[in-house]
Amino acid sequence: MTGIRKNLSRRAFIQTAGAVGLGSVLGSSMAGKPAYGGTSTPTTALSTVPKRPFGKTGQKVSILSLGGVLRESDQLIFRQAFRMGVTYWDTADSYGWGRNEKAIGKYFAKFPEDRKKVFLVTKGGSSDPKKLSEKLHQSLQRLRSSYVDLYFIHYVSDVESELTAEVKAWAEKAKSDGKIRFFGFSAHKNMENSMLAAAQLGWIDGIMVSYNYRLMEKEKMKRAVDACAAAGIGLTAMKTQAAFSANFYASIGSETDEASQMTRRLMAKGYTAEQAKLRMVWENPQIASICSAMPNMTILQANVAAALNPRELSDGDRQRLRHYAMQTAPGYCAGCAAVCESAVDPGIPVSDAMRWSMYHNGYGDRYRAMRHFHRLPSGVKAKMRLADYDEAERRCPQNMPIGKILQQALEDLA
Numbered sequence: 256m257t258g259i260r261k262n263l264s265r266r267a268f269i270q271t272a273g274a275v276g277l278g279s280v281l282g283s284s285m286a287g288k289p290a291y292g293g294t295s296t297p298t299t300a301l302s303t304v305p306k307r308p309f310g311k312t313g314q315k316v317s318i319l320s321l322g323g324v325l326r327e328s329d330q331l332i333f334r335q336a337f338r339m340g341v342t343y344w345d346t347a348d349s350y351g352w353g354r355n356e357k358a359i360g361k362y363f364a365k366f367p368e369d370r371k372k373v374f375l376v377t378k379g380g381s382s383d384p385k386k387l388s389e390k391l392h393q394s395l396q397r398l399r400s401s402y403v404d405l406y407f408i409h410y411v412s413d414v415e416s417e418l419t420a421e422v423k424a425w426a427e428k429a430k431s432d433g434k435i436r437f438f439g440f441s442a443h444k445n446m447e448n449s450m451l452a453a454a455q456l457g458w459i460d461g462i463m464v465s466y467n468y469r470l471m472e473k474e475k476m477k478r479a480v481d482a483c484a485a486a487g488i489g490l491t492a493m494k495t496q497a498a499f500s501a502n503f504y505a506s507i508g509s510e511t512d513e514a515s516q517m518t519r520r521l522m523a524k525g526y527t528a529e530q531a532k533l534r535m536v537w538e539n540p541q542i543a544s545i546c547s548a549m550p551n552m553t554i555l556q557a558n559v560a561a562a563l564n565p566r567e568l569s570d571g572d573r574q575r576l577r578h579y580a581m582q583t584a585p586g587y588c589a590g591c592a593a594v595c596e597s598a599v600d601p602g603i604p605v606s607d608a609m610r611w612s613m614y615h616n617g618y619g620d621r622y623r624a625m626r627h628f629h630r631l632p633s634g635v636k637a638k639m640r641l642a643d644y645d646e647a648e649r650r651c652p653q654n655m656p657i658g659k660i661l662q663q664a665l666e667d668l669a
Protein backbone atom coordinates (compact mmCIF):
# COMPACT_ATOMS: atom_id res chain seq x y z
CA MET A 256 0.00 0.00 0.00
CA THR A 257 1.41 3.40 -0.96
CA GLY A 258 1.68 6.27 1.54
CA ILE A 259 -1.34 8.07 0.13
CA ARG A 260 -3.48 4.96 0.00
CA LYS A 261 -2.57 4.06 3.55
CA ASN A 262 -3.22 7.63 4.64
CA LEU A 263 -6.62 7.74 2.97
CA SER A 264 -7.63 4.37 4.35
CA ARG A 265 -6.75 5.33 7.88
CA ARG A 266 -8.36 8.74 7.58
CA ALA A 267 -11.50 7.27 6.04
CA PHE A 268 -11.74 4.65 8.76
CA ILE A 269 -11.35 7.14 11.55
CA GLN A 270 -13.73 9.61 10.01
CA THR A 271 -16.47 7.18 9.06
CA ALA A 272 -16.41 5.06 12.18
CA GLY A 273 -19.64 5.56 14.06
CA ALA A 274 -21.07 7.89 11.45
CA VAL A 275 -23.61 7.32 8.70
CA GLY A 276 -22.63 4.19 6.81
CA LEU A 277 -24.40 2.43 3.98
CA GLY A 278 -26.17 -0.05 6.24
CA SER A 279 -27.69 2.62 8.42
CA VAL A 280 -28.82 4.60 5.38
CA LEU A 281 -30.54 1.62 3.83
CA GLY A 282 -32.13 0.70 7.13
CA SER A 283 -33.26 4.24 7.85
CA SER A 284 -36.93 4.91 8.37
CA MET A 285 -36.47 7.67 5.81
CA ALA A 286 -35.22 5.29 3.13
CA GLY A 287 -37.21 5.46 -0.06
CA LYS A 288 -37.32 9.24 -0.25
CA PRO A 289 -35.46 10.66 -3.25
CA ALA A 290 -31.87 11.65 -2.58
CA TYR A 291 -30.66 14.93 -4.10
CA GLY A 292 -33.36 15.26 -6.68
CA GLY A 293 -31.89 12.51 -8.82
CA THR A 294 -34.02 9.86 -10.46
CA SER A 295 -34.05 6.16 -9.72
CA THR A 296 -36.48 3.45 -10.66
CA PRO A 297 -38.75 2.42 -7.76
CA THR A 298 -37.06 -0.97 -7.52
CA THR A 299 -33.60 0.53 -7.17
CA ALA A 300 -34.37 3.63 -5.15
CA LEU A 301 -33.10 2.09 -1.93
CA SER A 302 -29.88 0.60 -3.16
CA THR A 303 -28.35 2.43 -6.11
CA VAL A 304 -26.94 5.88 -6.54
CA PRO A 305 -29.38 8.21 -8.34
CA LYS A 306 -28.76 9.79 -11.71
CA ARG A 307 -28.97 13.27 -13.14
CA PRO A 308 -29.03 14.61 -16.71
CA PHE A 309 -25.59 15.49 -18.05
CA GLY A 310 -26.17 18.85 -19.70
CA LYS A 311 -28.08 18.66 -22.93
CA THR A 312 -26.51 15.37 -24.01
CA GLY A 313 -29.68 13.41 -23.28
CA GLN A 314 -27.54 11.12 -21.11
CA LYS A 315 -28.15 10.58 -17.41
CA VAL A 316 -25.15 9.88 -15.19
CA SER A 317 -24.76 8.67 -11.62
CA ILE A 318 -24.31 11.59 -9.25
CA LEU A 319 -21.19 9.88 -7.89
CA SER A 320 -18.35 9.11 -10.27
CA LEU A 321 -15.54 6.63 -9.63
CA GLY A 322 -12.26 8.50 -10.00
CA GLY A 323 -8.67 8.26 -8.82
CA VAL A 324 -6.03 5.70 -9.69
CA LEU A 325 -7.04 2.09 -9.20
CA ARG A 326 -4.89 -0.93 -10.01
CA GLU A 327 -5.67 -4.08 -11.94
CA SER A 328 -5.89 -5.86 -8.58
CA ASP A 329 -8.72 -3.51 -7.51
CA GLN A 330 -11.39 -5.34 -9.54
CA LEU A 331 -13.62 -5.74 -6.51
CA ILE A 332 -13.91 -1.96 -6.17
CA PHE A 333 -15.09 -1.64 -9.80
CA ARG A 334 -17.54 -4.51 -9.29
CA GLN A 335 -18.95 -3.10 -6.09
CA ALA A 336 -19.17 0.43 -7.52
CA PHE A 337 -21.11 -0.90 -10.50
CA ARG A 338 -23.49 -2.84 -8.26
CA MET A 339 -24.12 0.26 -6.14
CA GLY A 340 -25.00 2.30 -9.22
CA VAL A 341 -21.73 4.24 -9.46
CA THR A 342 -21.75 3.85 -13.23
CA TYR A 343 -19.87 7.02 -14.23
CA TRP A 344 -16.18 6.05 -14.36
CA ASP A 345 -13.50 8.64 -14.81
CA THR A 346 -9.90 8.10 -15.82
CA ALA A 347 -7.08 9.68 -17.88
CA ASP A 348 -4.23 8.42 -19.99
CA SER A 349 -1.83 9.83 -17.39
CA TYR A 350 -3.36 8.21 -14.28
CA GLY A 351 -0.71 5.82 -13.08
CA TRP A 352 0.91 6.09 -16.54
CA GLY A 353 -2.06 4.24 -18.06
CA ARG A 354 -2.42 1.79 -15.18
CA ASN A 355 -5.91 3.03 -14.30
CA GLU A 356 -7.16 2.65 -17.87
CA LYS A 357 -5.73 -0.89 -17.96
CA ALA A 358 -7.53 -1.73 -14.72
CA ILE A 359 -10.84 -0.60 -16.24
CA GLY A 360 -10.06 -2.56 -19.40
CA LYS A 361 -9.50 -5.68 -17.34
CA TYR A 362 -12.93 -5.21 -15.78
CA PHE A 363 -14.65 -4.84 -19.17
CA ALA A 364 -12.85 -7.92 -20.45
CA LYS A 365 -14.44 -9.89 -17.62
CA PHE A 366 -17.84 -8.15 -17.66
CA PRO A 367 -18.34 -6.98 -21.27
CA GLU A 368 -22.09 -6.65 -20.73
CA ASP A 369 -21.42 -3.83 -18.23
CA ARG A 370 -19.66 -1.62 -20.77
CA LYS A 371 -22.83 -0.05 -22.18
CA LYS A 372 -24.15 0.67 -18.70
CA VAL A 373 -21.02 2.59 -17.70
CA PHE A 374 -20.56 6.23 -18.67
CA LEU A 375 -16.85 6.02 -19.44
CA VAL A 376 -14.68 9.13 -19.46
CA THR A 377 -11.00 9.48 -20.21
CA LYS A 378 -8.67 12.40 -20.87
CA GLY A 379 -5.60 13.30 -22.84
CA GLY A 380 -3.41 16.33 -22.35
CA SER A 381 -2.89 17.93 -25.75
CA SER A 382 -4.44 20.39 -28.19
CA ASP A 383 -2.58 18.88 -31.14
CA PRO A 384 -5.09 16.85 -33.20
CA LYS A 385 -2.44 14.30 -34.23
CA LYS A 386 -1.43 13.71 -30.61
CA LEU A 387 -5.08 13.59 -29.55
CA SER A 388 -5.73 10.82 -32.07
CA GLU A 389 -2.72 8.85 -30.82
CA LYS A 390 -3.72 9.33 -27.20
CA LEU A 391 -7.33 8.35 -27.79
CA HIS A 392 -6.26 5.26 -29.73
CA GLN A 393 -3.96 4.19 -26.91
CA SER A 394 -6.65 4.86 -24.28
CA LEU A 395 -9.23 2.79 -26.16
CA GLN A 396 -6.79 -0.10 -26.38
CA ARG A 397 -6.07 0.01 -22.68
CA LEU A 398 -9.78 0.38 -21.84
CA ARG A 399 -10.62 -2.51 -24.19
CA SER A 400 -13.48 -0.48 -25.59
CA SER A 401 -14.20 0.80 -29.08
CA TYR A 402 -15.42 4.14 -27.73
CA VAL A 403 -15.56 6.40 -24.70
CA ASP A 404 -18.70 8.25 -23.73
CA LEU A 405 -16.88 11.48 -23.01
CA TYR A 406 -13.38 12.60 -23.95
CA PHE A 407 -11.75 15.47 -22.09
CA ILE A 408 -8.71 17.53 -22.90
CA HIS A 409 -6.92 17.50 -19.59
CA TYR A 410 -5.87 20.64 -17.67
CA VAL A 411 -7.29 23.34 -19.94
CA SER A 412 -6.63 26.80 -18.53
CA ASP A 413 -6.93 29.04 -21.59
CA VAL A 414 -9.87 28.17 -23.83
CA GLU A 415 -8.90 30.50 -26.64
CA SER A 416 -5.47 28.98 -27.25
CA GLU A 417 -6.29 25.37 -26.33
CA LEU A 418 -9.77 24.76 -27.76
CA THR A 419 -9.01 25.79 -31.30
CA ALA A 420 -10.94 25.26 -34.53
CA GLU A 421 -8.62 22.28 -35.20
CA VAL A 422 -9.59 20.72 -31.90
CA LYS A 423 -13.26 21.28 -32.70
CA ALA A 424 -12.80 19.55 -36.08
CA TRP A 425 -10.96 16.69 -34.35
CA ALA A 426 -13.80 16.24 -31.83
CA GLU A 427 -16.42 16.21 -34.59
CA LYS A 428 -14.48 13.59 -36.53
CA ALA A 429 -13.94 11.41 -33.45
CA LYS A 430 -17.69 11.58 -32.83
CA SER A 431 -18.60 10.70 -36.41
CA ASP A 432 -16.08 7.81 -36.30
CA GLY A 433 -17.91 6.49 -33.22
CA LYS A 434 -14.82 6.79 -31.00
CA ILE A 435 -16.26 9.38 -28.61
CA ARG A 436 -19.86 10.32 -27.89
CA PHE A 437 -19.24 13.66 -26.21
CA PHE A 438 -16.34 16.07 -25.85
CA GLY A 439 -15.13 18.58 -23.27
CA PHE A 440 -12.27 19.43 -20.95
CA SER A 441 -11.08 19.43 -17.35
CA ALA A 442 -9.98 22.60 -15.59
CA HIS A 443 -7.90 22.92 -12.42
CA LYS A 444 -7.02 26.61 -12.57
CA ASN A 445 -8.66 29.73 -14.03
CA MET A 446 -11.73 27.50 -14.03
CA GLU A 447 -14.30 30.27 -14.10
CA ASN A 448 -12.75 32.01 -17.11
CA SER A 449 -12.59 28.73 -19.01
CA MET A 450 -16.19 27.86 -18.14
CA LEU A 451 -17.47 31.30 -19.20
CA ALA A 452 -15.55 31.08 -22.48
CA ALA A 453 -16.69 27.50 -23.13
CA ALA A 454 -20.31 28.50 -22.65
CA GLN A 455 -19.88 30.80 -25.65
CA LEU A 456 -18.38 28.16 -27.92
CA GLY A 457 -21.45 26.04 -28.54
CA TRP A 458 -19.55 22.74 -29.10
CA ILE A 459 -18.54 21.73 -25.58
CA ASP A 460 -20.63 18.92 -24.06
CA GLY A 461 -19.06 18.64 -20.62
CA ILE A 462 -16.55 20.15 -18.22
CA MET A 463 -14.90 18.62 -15.17
CA VAL A 464 -14.00 21.38 -12.79
CA SER A 465 -12.68 21.98 -9.28
CA TYR A 466 -15.82 22.80 -7.33
CA ASN A 467 -16.50 22.50 -3.62
CA TYR A 468 -17.99 24.15 -0.53
CA ARG A 469 -15.32 26.87 -0.72
CA LEU A 470 -15.45 27.66 -4.44
CA MET A 471 -19.23 27.40 -4.83
CA GLU A 472 -19.68 30.49 -2.65
CA LYS A 473 -17.68 32.73 -4.99
CA GLU A 474 -19.73 35.04 -7.22
CA LYS A 475 -17.65 34.41 -10.32
CA MET A 476 -17.99 30.65 -9.91
CA LYS A 477 -21.75 31.04 -9.54
CA ARG A 478 -21.85 33.02 -12.79
CA ALA A 479 -19.68 30.46 -14.57
CA VAL A 480 -21.86 27.54 -13.44
CA ASP A 481 -25.02 29.43 -14.48
CA ALA A 482 -23.51 30.14 -17.91
CA CYS A 483 -22.60 26.47 -18.45
CA ALA A 484 -26.02 25.31 -17.29
CA ALA A 485 -27.69 27.77 -19.69
CA ALA A 486 -25.44 26.51 -22.52
CA GLY A 487 -26.39 22.90 -21.77
CA ILE A 488 -22.88 21.90 -20.70
CA GLY A 489 -22.79 18.97 -18.28
CA LEU A 490 -20.72 19.71 -15.18
CA THR A 491 -18.75 17.25 -13.09
CA ALA A 492 -17.30 18.50 -9.81
CA MET A 493 -13.87 17.36 -8.66
CA LYS A 494 -11.73 18.27 -5.64
CA THR A 495 -14.95 18.44 -3.65
CA GLN A 496 -13.16 17.86 -0.35
CA ALA A 497 -11.14 21.05 -0.98
CA ALA A 498 -8.09 19.42 0.56
CA PHE A 499 -5.71 22.07 1.68
CA SER A 500 -2.25 22.45 3.08
CA ALA A 501 -3.17 21.22 6.54
CA ASN A 502 0.41 20.65 7.66
CA PHE A 503 1.40 24.10 6.56
CA TYR A 504 -1.73 25.71 7.94
CA ALA A 505 -1.16 24.08 11.31
CA SER A 506 1.97 26.22 11.61
CA ILE A 507 0.09 29.46 11.05
CA GLY A 508 -3.44 28.78 12.29
CA SER A 509 -5.60 26.47 14.31
CA GLU A 510 -6.97 24.20 11.59
CA THR A 511 -7.00 21.25 13.94
CA ASP A 512 -9.37 23.01 16.34
CA GLU A 513 -11.61 24.26 13.54
CA ALA A 514 -11.75 20.86 11.85
CA SER A 515 -12.35 18.88 15.00
CA GLN A 516 -15.11 21.24 16.16
CA MET A 517 -16.86 21.03 12.80
CA THR A 518 -16.43 17.26 12.58
CA ARG A 519 -17.80 16.78 16.10
CA ARG A 520 -20.89 18.83 15.34
CA LEU A 521 -21.57 17.16 11.99
CA MET A 522 -21.05 13.67 13.35
CA ALA A 523 -23.54 14.39 16.11
CA LYS A 524 -26.02 14.90 13.27
CA GLY A 525 -25.05 11.71 11.49
CA TYR A 526 -22.58 12.93 8.84
CA THR A 527 -18.87 12.76 8.54
CA ALA A 528 -17.29 16.04 7.45
CA GLU A 529 -16.45 14.35 4.11
CA GLN A 530 -20.06 13.34 3.55
CA ALA A 531 -21.30 16.84 4.40
CA LYS A 532 -18.88 18.33 1.85
CA LEU A 533 -20.21 16.04 -0.86
CA ARG A 534 -23.76 16.90 0.05
CA MET A 535 -23.11 20.64 -0.16
CA VAL A 536 -22.08 20.15 -3.79
CA TRP A 537 -25.01 17.85 -4.62
CA GLU A 538 -27.39 20.48 -3.33
CA ASN A 539 -26.68 22.38 -6.52
CA PRO A 540 -28.75 20.62 -9.23
CA GLN A 541 -26.57 22.26 -11.90
CA ILE A 542 -23.81 19.81 -10.97
CA ALA A 543 -24.47 16.47 -12.66
CA SER A 544 -21.92 14.38 -10.80
CA ILE A 545 -19.12 14.41 -8.26
CA CYS A 546 -15.93 12.65 -9.27
CA SER A 547 -14.23 11.20 -6.23
CA ALA A 548 -11.11 9.13 -5.78
CA MET A 549 -12.27 5.96 -4.05
CA PRO A 550 -9.19 3.82 -3.54
CA ASN A 551 -10.84 1.40 -1.10
CA MET A 552 -14.21 -0.02 -0.09
CA THR A 553 -14.46 2.18 3.00
CA ILE A 554 -14.42 5.38 1.01
CA LEU A 555 -16.66 3.94 -1.72
CA GLN A 556 -19.19 2.86 0.87
CA ALA A 557 -19.09 6.17 2.75
CA ASN A 558 -19.57 8.16 -0.47
CA VAL A 559 -22.43 5.96 -1.65
CA ALA A 560 -24.03 6.33 1.77
CA ALA A 561 -23.81 10.11 1.38
CA ALA A 562 -25.45 9.89 -2.07
CA LEU A 563 -28.28 7.69 -0.78
CA ASN A 564 -28.95 9.55 2.43
CA PRO A 565 -32.27 11.39 2.04
CA ARG A 566 -31.64 13.75 4.98
CA GLU A 567 -30.97 17.32 3.95
CA LEU A 568 -28.18 19.38 5.40
CA SER A 569 -29.54 21.93 7.85
CA ASP A 570 -28.86 25.67 7.61
CA GLY A 571 -26.62 25.19 10.63
CA ASP A 572 -24.58 22.51 8.83
CA ARG A 573 -24.12 24.79 5.83
CA GLN A 574 -23.10 27.63 8.10
CA ARG A 575 -20.56 25.42 9.81
CA LEU A 576 -18.95 24.52 6.50
CA ARG A 577 -18.93 28.16 5.40
CA HIS A 578 -17.39 29.22 8.70
CA TYR A 579 -14.75 26.50 8.40
CA ALA A 580 -14.03 27.57 4.80
CA MET A 581 -13.52 31.17 5.91
CA GLN A 582 -11.37 30.30 8.89
CA THR A 583 -9.08 28.05 6.87
CA ALA A 584 -9.01 30.06 3.61
CA PRO A 585 -5.27 30.87 3.82
CA GLY A 586 -4.52 27.15 3.50
CA TYR A 587 -6.55 26.61 0.32
CA CYS A 588 -5.51 27.73 -3.17
CA ALA A 589 -8.61 28.53 -5.24
CA GLY A 590 -6.79 28.14 -8.57
CA CYS A 591 -7.36 31.73 -9.72
CA ALA A 592 -3.93 31.72 -11.37
CA ALA A 593 -4.45 34.90 -13.40
CA VAL A 594 -4.70 36.89 -10.15
CA CYS A 595 -1.35 36.03 -8.59
CA GLU A 596 0.64 35.11 -11.70
CA SER A 597 0.10 38.56 -13.20
CA ALA A 598 1.93 39.99 -10.17
CA VAL A 599 5.14 37.95 -10.58
CA ASP A 600 7.54 37.01 -13.37
CA PRO A 601 5.42 35.46 -16.17
CA GLY A 602 7.42 32.22 -16.05
CA ILE A 603 6.53 31.38 -12.46
CA PRO A 604 3.69 28.83 -12.23
CA VAL A 605 2.39 30.01 -8.85
CA SER A 606 -0.98 28.27 -9.01
CA ASP A 607 0.42 24.93 -10.19
CA ALA A 608 3.15 25.02 -7.57
CA MET A 609 0.59 25.77 -4.85
CA ARG A 610 -1.45 22.77 -6.01
CA TRP A 611 1.60 20.48 -6.05
CA SER A 612 2.51 21.68 -2.58
CA MET A 613 -1.02 20.77 -1.49
CA TYR A 614 -0.52 17.21 -2.77
CA HIS A 615 2.18 16.90 -0.13
CA ASN A 616 0.76 19.02 2.68
CA GLY A 617 -2.92 18.24 2.13
CA TYR A 618 -3.04 14.70 0.69
CA GLY A 619 0.16 13.42 2.26
CA ASP A 620 1.34 12.44 -1.24
CA ARG A 621 4.94 13.57 -1.14
CA TYR A 622 5.96 11.48 -4.13
CA ARG A 623 3.37 13.08 -6.43
CA ALA A 624 4.38 16.55 -5.29
CA MET A 625 8.08 15.86 -5.81
CA ARG A 626 7.44 14.46 -9.27
CA HIS A 627 5.94 17.79 -10.35
CA PHE A 628 8.58 19.97 -8.72
CA HIS A 629 11.42 17.86 -10.16
CA ARG A 630 10.08 18.44 -13.66
CA LEU A 631 10.43 22.22 -13.33
CA PRO A 632 13.43 23.57 -15.27
CA SER A 633 16.20 24.72 -12.93
CA GLY A 634 15.89 28.27 -14.29
CA VAL A 635 12.25 28.41 -13.22
CA LYS A 636 13.13 27.11 -9.76
CA ALA A 637 15.81 29.77 -9.45
CA LYS A 638 13.30 32.47 -10.42
CA MET A 639 10.82 31.12 -7.91
CA ARG A 640 13.40 31.28 -5.13
CA LEU A 641 14.32 34.90 -5.87
CA ALA A 642 10.84 36.27 -6.64
CA ASP A 643 9.08 38.88 -4.54
CA TYR A 644 5.58 37.61 -3.80
CA ASP A 645 4.32 40.65 -1.84
CA GLU A 646 2.03 41.97 -4.59
CA ALA A 647 0.72 38.48 -5.39
CA GLU A 648 -0.10 37.98 -1.72
CA ARG A 649 -1.89 41.34 -1.59
CA ARG A 650 -4.06 40.29 -4.54
CA CYS A 651 -4.72 36.72 -3.39
CA PRO A 652 -8.41 36.42 -2.44
CA GLN A 653 -7.57 33.57 -0.06
CA ASN A 654 -4.90 35.65 1.74
CA MET A 655 -2.40 32.89 1.21
CA PRO A 656 1.19 33.36 2.39
CA ILE A 657 2.35 32.46 -1.14
CA GLY A 658 6.05 33.25 -0.67
CA LYS A 659 6.32 31.21 2.51
CA ILE A 660 4.52 28.19 1.04
CA LEU A 661 6.56 28.19 -2.17
CA GLN A 662 9.90 28.67 -0.41
CA GLN A 663 9.05 25.79 1.88
CA ALA A 664 7.96 23.62 -1.06
CA LEU A 665 11.18 24.35 -2.96
CA GLU A 666 13.20 23.41 0.10
CA ASP A 667 11.28 20.18 0.81
CA LEU A 668 10.22 18.97 -2.61
CA ALA A 669 12.27 20.41 -5.47
Ligand code: SF4
Binds near residue numbers: 654657
Ligand atom coordinates in the same frame (compact mmCIF):
# COMPACT_ATOMS: atom_id res chain seq x y z
S1 SF4 B 1 -2.29 31.61 -4.65
FE1 SF4 B 1 -4.10 32.88 -4.27
S2 SF4 B 1 -4.32 34.16 -6.11
FE2 SF4 B 1 -2.94 32.46 -6.63
S3 SF4 B 1 -4.22 30.88 -7.51
FE3 SF4 B 1 -4.07 30.43 -5.32
S4 SF4 B 1 -5.82 31.46 -4.36
FE4 SF4 B 1 -5.59 32.34 -6.43
